[in-house]
Amino acid sequence: MASPIDPSHSTPTNEPPVQVSDDAQGYYVPGEPLVDPRTPTGPIKDRWTTRKFENRLVNPANRRKLSIIIVGTGLAGGAAAATLGEAGYNVKSFCYQDSPRRAHSIAAQGGINAAKNYKEDGDSTHRLFYDTVKGGDYRSRESNVYRLAEVSANIIDQCVAQGVPFAREYGGLLDNRSFGGVQVSRTFYARGQTGQQLLIGAYQAMERQVAAGTVTEYTRHEMLELIVADGRARGIIARNMVTGEIETHLADVVVLASGGYGNVFYLSTNAMGSNVTATWRAHRKGAYFANPCYTQIHPTCIPVSGSHQSKLTLMSESLRNDGRIWVPKKKADCDKDPRQIPEQDRDYYLERIYPSFGNLVPRDIASRGAKNVCDEGRGVGPEVDGVRRGVYLDFADSIARLGEDAVREKYGNLFDMYKQITGENPYEVPMRIYPAVHYTMGGLWVDYDLQSSIPGLFVTGEANFSDHGANRLGASALMQGLADGYFVLPNTIREYLADGPFDALDESHPAVAEAKKSVEDRVQHFLSTNGTRSVDSYHRELGNIMWEYCGMERTEDGLKKAIDLIRGLREDFWRNVKVLGTADSLNQSLEKAGRVADFFELGELMCIDALNRRESCGGHFRAESQTEDGEALRHDDQFAYVAAWEFGGDGAQPVLHKEDLVYTAIEMKQRSYK
Amino acid sequence: MKVTLKIWRQPDAASPGAMHTYEVDKVSEDMSFLEMLDVLNEQLNAQGEDPVAFDSDCREGICGMCGLMINGQAHGPEVTTTCQLHMRSFKDGDEIVVEPWRSDAFPVLKDLVVDRGALDRIIQAGGFISVNTGSAPEAHSVPVPRDDAVRAFSAAACIGCGACVAACPNGSASLFLGAKITHLGELPQGQPERHSRVVDMVAQHDHEGFGGCTNIGECTAACPKEIPLDVISQLNRDLRTALVHGR
Amino acid sequence: MAVSGLLFIAFVLMHMYGNLKAFGGHDSYNTYAEHLRTFGEPILPREGLLWILRLGLIVALIAHVASALALWHRAGTARSTKYVAKKNLGSSFSSRTMRWGGITLLLFVVWHLLHFTIVKINPAGGATNDPYNLLVDSFQEWWMTILYLVAMAALGLHLHHGTWSSLQTLGWTSSAAARTRAKVAGWVVAIVIAGGFSLVPLFVLFGVID
Ligand SMILES: Cc1cc2nc3c(=O)[nH]c(=O)nc-3n(C[C@H](O)[C@H](O)[C@H](O)COP(=O)(O)OP(=O)(O)OC[C@H]3O[C@@H](n4cnc5c(N)ncnc54)[C@H](O)[C@@H]3O)c2cc1C
Ligand code: HEM
Numbered sequence A: 001m002a003s004p005i006d007p008s009h010s011t012p013t014n015e016p017p018v019q020v021s022d023d024a025q026g027y028y029v030p031g032e033p034l035v036d037p038r039t040p041t042g043p044i045k046d047r048w049t050t051r052k053f054e055n056r057l058v059n060p061a062n063r064r065k066l067s068i069i070i071v072g073t074g075l076a077g078g079a080a081a082a083t084l085g086e087a088g089y090n091v092k093s094f095c096y097q098d099s100p101r102r103a104h105s106i107a108a109q110g111g112i113n114a115a116k117n118y119k120e121d122g123d124s125t126h127r128l129f130y131d132t133v134k135g136g137d138y139r140s141r142e143s144n145v146y147r148l149a150e151v152s153a154n155i156i157d158q159c160v161a162q163g164v165p166f167a168r169e170y171g172g173l174l175d176n177r178s179f180g181g182v183q184v185s186r187t188f189y190a191r192g193q194t195g196q197q198l199l200i201g202a203y204q205a206m207e208r209q210v211a212a213g214t215v216t217e218y219t220r221h222e223m224l225e226l227i228v229a230d231g232r233a234r235g236i237i238a239r240n241m242v243t244g245e246i247e248t249h250l251a252d253v254v255v256l257a258s259g260g261y262g263n264v265f266y267l268s269t270n271a272m273g274s275n276v277t278a279t280w281r282a283h284r285k286g287a288y289f290a291n292p293c294y295t296q297i298h299p300t301c302i303p304v305s306g307s308h309q310s311k312l313t314l315m316s317e318s319l320r321n322d323g324r325i326w327v328p329k330k331k332a333d334c335d336k337d338p339r340q341i342p343e344q345d346r347d348y349y350l351e352r353i354y355p356s357f358g359n360l361v362p363r364d365i366a367s368r369g370a371k372n373v374c375d376e377g378r379g380v381g382p383e384v385d386g387v388r389r390g391v392y393l394d395f396a397d398s399i400a401r402l403g404e405d406a407v408r409e410k411y412g413n414l415f416d417m418y419k420q421i422t423g424e425n426p427y428e429v430p431m432r433i434y435p436a437v438h439y440t441m442g443g444l445w446v447d448y449d450l451q452s453s454i455p456g457l458f459v460t461g462e463a464n465f466s467d468h469g470a471n472r473l474g475a476s477a478l479m480q481g482l483a484d485g486y487f488v489l490p491n492t493i494r495e496y497l498a499d500g501p502f503d504a505l506d507e508s509h510p511a512v513a514e515a516k517k518s519v520e521d522r523v524q525h526f527l528s529t530n531g532t533r534s535v536d537s538y539h540r541e542l543g544n545i546m547w548e549y550c551g552m553e554r555t556e557d558g559l560k561k562a563i564d565l566i567r568g569l570r571e572d573f574w575r576n577v578k579v580l581g582t583a584d585s586l587n588q589s590l591e592k593a594g595r596v597a598d599f600f601e602l603g604e605l606m607c608i609d610a611l612n613r614r615e616s617c618g619g620h621f622r623a624e625s626q627t628e629d630g631e632a633l634r635h636d637d638q639f640a641y642v643a644a645w646e647f648g649g650d651g652a653q654p655v656l657h658k659e660d661l662v663y664t665a666i667e668m669k670q671r672s673y674k
Numbered sequence B: 001m002k003v004t005l006k007i008w009r010q011p012d013a014a015s016p017g018a019m020h021t022y023e024v025d026k027v028s029e030d031m032s033f034l035e036m037l038d039v040l041n042e043q044l045n046a047q048g049e050d051p052v053a054f055d056s057d058c059r060e061g062i063c064g065m066c067g068l069m070i071n072g073q074a075h076g077p078e079v080t081t082t083c084q085l086h087m088r089s090f091k092d093g094d095e096i097v098v099e100p101w102r103s104d105a106f107p108v109l110k111d112l113v114v115d116r117g118a119l120d121r122i123i124q125a126g127g128f129i130s131v132n133t134g135s136a137p138e139a140h141s142v143p144v145p146r147d148d149a150v151r152a153f154s155a156a157a158c159i160g161c162g163a164c165v166a167a168c169p170n171g172s173a174s175l176f177l178g179a180k181i182t183h184l185g186e187l188p189q190g191q192p193e194r195h196s197r198v199v200d201m202v203a204q205h206d207h208e209g210f211g212g213c214t215n216i217g218e219c220t221a222a223c224p225k226e227i228p229l230d231v232i233s234q235l236n237r238d239l240r241t242a243l244v245h246g247r
Numbered sequence C: 001m002a003v004s005g006l007l008f009i010a011f012v013l014m015h016m017y018g019n020l021k022a023f024g025g026h027d028s029y030n031t032y033a034e035h036l037r038t039f040g041e042p043i044l045p046r047e048g049l050l051w052i053l054r055l056g057l058i059v060a061l062i063a064h065v066a067s068a069l070a071l072w073h074r075a076g077t078a079r080s081t082k083y084v085a086k087k088n089l090g091s092s093f094s095s096r097t098m099r100w101g102g103i104t105l106l107l108f109v110v111w112h113l114l115h116f117t118i119v120k121i122n123p124a125g126g127a128t129n130d131p132y133n134l135l136v137d138s139f140q141e142w143w144m145t146i147l148y149l150v151a152m153a154a155l156g157l158h159l160h161h162g163t164w165s166s167l168q169t170l171g172w173t174s175s176a177a178a179r180t181r182a183k184v185a186g187w188v189v190a191i192v193i194a195g196g197f198s199l200v201p202l203f204v205l206f207g208v209i210d
């Protein structure tokens, strides 16, 4: 590990990047460089404290008069609604599920990081900061990450006080584990349901405010458009998913906490309803979309079993601690019972290529390794569309060494879940795993105060781009969601609200009328197209394109091909989609149609972003950028910037604004796992 | 395999509904139950018939959004959520009856989709610990005996799916209610509001129109998170203490 | 509900104990019946204690039936649309038959009171002023014995669930072990009471007691 640099240092340790390649030429328009206007200065450890002090306060008596719309009730949105409600603002909270408690944060299993140093193993704010920046492959903003590490400890205090039942030791104190290859134990967890327990904590805090009258909740409401009037975000258009009514909701400020867009890949570990619509609509209204191509691929998912598959299920990464990953050496063995394949015919490819890390190489390397062997035709499991996509994760050695009981003790629930889904018993036959899209690091561009490029539009949680760079360290998304929701946003939004309340907006304001009409037109279009193909079939096809060309490994040719394919498919979609039912009732096909329409546009931008970024970094391998022995090659000299895309208009090219990443408290290092 | 489905269809809350029969062919046993319904919906869509509406989101057994009455059992024949139920639990030629949760506190919105807002309102009545953001003490200042933490955790595993209500012959939400009472009541942080919480939550539960518990035990058998019946006992005990000692 | 139910349990336990005196023969039983009426004298008038008990029972009965009806009504409105298919998995037969079982018991008690206490019906046509004889005469009729046995079966079922249920309702079962104990108590109470009561009519019928 590098010797941590003096944190108060403020001269950059890196040179500004100068890009020499231009693969995306002809697909985009270069724009002005971007500088975060709210970027903090001074010693890194004081930046947040100073900012909290500098941001103006809102008189408690005035808060009631200030209204805040929050789209999303996950960790980021739920925590913010609770906190802002407690402060006395007038909050309206939206989610598309039937209850705020069902936001997809609930699915997180592993845990949440915090620099508490309860284990006295040398952890500190600075080390968490360092690990997170390094984990993100030096593509995140250092001030943001430092702040995240700084508030992490408060998160744990808050959650414990709310009654979150974290795992405890016999003495009654909180237990920690180490997660995702870091060398300190700083991950707090609640069995395999950390996300659920944290979310229920935030949800309960929010429900308390609903009872107190400060938060009004709108469930089964989907945001379909952002209202920007006189240069400020002033509200949203939402569809009541039960009655179909298109509703206008106005406020002084809008917060998007709508989660990630992994579902652009159709198959992902995200929930069925996870969408990009909220952020994409804002993007179309002027909010920059940053680093859209940054997606995280998780290596240990249960493989696809057939074309009917609707969703992928994650298995905890901890399985790699004891399982050995292999595929047959010979293609002919791929459909054999794995137990019949003798030792010498097995290829433990991770152990072979990365002898020192073996099966514990980082997520992206493990994922790419699996893809490579399957592409070679050595995958296992059922053939889906002619290819077997799966590798074995074998516990036979561990069971022989530790005994079945010990393995059950450690992984029993995961094994049961696997059996439930696949019908196979992993104590007897090796598990099969395959990588899947899991998290999106890209999102709406925000400044240090979490405000987007549209004044009055704030973005938190997975929906923004800010804290994870090109890759996310395990157990840090939960941390970010809660940091944003409980501690950051409430302190930064007041600077904006101190100028409010803004002039009341009339529903007849042209901006409102335009937004509402565009939503209605779109609904009408889908219902009247009466084509031949279902929404799902388009979504699945789009997902295949994205996974094939904009997934783990990307090439210039592949990305260009993908862009063409997406454009063709999208055109067909608008002409030929079939959506039945009516506008004024619960209509799930209609909901999906709107989401898929936006995924098409996002998918194209992701490919353009990936095309432009001719470097392998984080979870992304650009085939054109590799070392002699086939490892990822990052180009800090060219790409140490945030790619913030501005919507160029329908049919027009997007505009690329680059925000250079400046490191003063950390030095960039290439990684090596050989 | 091939299955015959008898499904409750109801266009909206105000209209009457009825059972309809559909056949789905080429069902693979690796499909989840909901994926089988996806196949049915593709089929219906192609025929120009409105697809069957049903709720689901995470499809991995944790969000609590899904929930169907399958052949008279909440979430079907396995101890799991509907989304985690797979077709290998059925046989070729089976007839499967699919209905929405039946409870007057959960009105049907369309087909198999119900409104479970009543559960949120029960939480609003007191299912929380009142601690404003930023006012929390250091996490280690209050140790929690491990057994208490484990019991609180087991109760907190409830996903709010409503299967307990659907299965209970009395239409009671006592298991859901008891789970929250036990989760918060087991922790030191939950003590100050312990009495008022149980009184207020029970009042809201009754107000929502859920039935009373007569300790029949269908709820726990249907619960995908295996919440044990002793949470209802805990609920009763806390209620008794609260009523005897005043709030 | 639970309190009245437990009171009933206490009552039937005592009552059963009393009935078993029939094994002691004519005098033992009648002395007991008489003792019941004179207990507490002279502080209480004759039948004083008995009336206190009776009053308690009447209040409990009203409370018990009233709460049973309220629960029944709530259950009805909580699910006005019934399932087309509904299976039962986690529940016992007795728990699902509490209401009809209760009604059976109510009818039985009415008949029982007419039979032994209020009207004193002797199916054999013999004397009715001697409790022991009335008892023996009655149960020498096979149909009377069967009627009582059916009622005792209903009682056993009601108590099997009722005992566990009242413990659960009072919150005395908040651990897995306590829950198991309460379930066992349900079986024990049901078998002891239903069995205990059944002994007298059976033994009378088969001529062991006469
Ligand atoms: C299977 C899985 C496991 C994970 N495990 C971990 C882990 O162990 N540790 C970790 O740190 N991170 C983990 N993550 C990542 C982490 O859970 C998420 O990044 C994080 O919870 C996102 O929180 P959020 O509040 O930003 O969004 P979400 O929780 O996704 O919430 C989105 C909200 O927005 C609402 N919404 C979305 N679109 C609209 C719309 N158009 N209109 C109205 N409402 C809308 C939704 O209803 C929902 O309420 C995991 C993720 C997955 C998928
Ligand atoms: C007179 C007619 C009766 C009716 C209509 C009746 C009905 C009911 C009903 C509906 C219940 C609710 C089920 C429950 O709470 O689990 C119940 C419970 C119970 N009954 Fe009865 N019952 C009657 C008589 C009796 C008698 C004679 C006894 C005892 C000897 C008795 C003992 C109990 C007990 C112990 C309970 C459990 C109480 C609880 O769960 O809180 N009941 N009865």
Ligand code: HEM
Binding pocket: C012, C015, C019, C033, C036, C050, C054, C057, C105, C109, C112, C113, C116, C117, C131, C135, C148, C155, C197, C198, C200, C201
């Ligand atoms: C085989 C079973 C039973 C027998 C042989 C039996 C017998 C009798 C007799 C002989 C009496 C009159 C006692 C007297 O007046 O001194 C009596 C009274 C009574 N019995 Fe029973 N009994 C039986 C079961 C029950 C049961 C199950 C119940 C209640 C659920 C019950 C409730 C009563 C009541 C309420 C009275 C009236 C007590 C009074 O005088 O107030 N009996 N019984």
Ligand code: SF4
Binding pocket: B157, B158, B159, B160, B161, B162, B163, B164, B165, B175, B176, B179, B219, B222, B223, B224, B225, B226, B227
């Ligand atoms: S107690 Fe069980 S069945 Fe009831 S809502 Fe919770 S998880 Fe669902």
Ligand code: F3S
Binding pocket: B167, B168, B169, B170, B171, B172, B173, B174, B175, B212, B213, B214, B215, B216, B217, B218, B219, B220, B229, B232
């Ligand atoms: S099934 Fe119903 S009666 Fe009580 S024990 Fe469960 S809530």
Ligand code: FES
Binding pocket: B055, B056, B057, B058, B059, B060, B061, B062, B063, B064, B065, B066, B067, B081, B082, B083, B084
């Ligand atoms: S869809 Fe989330 S639990 Fe089934």
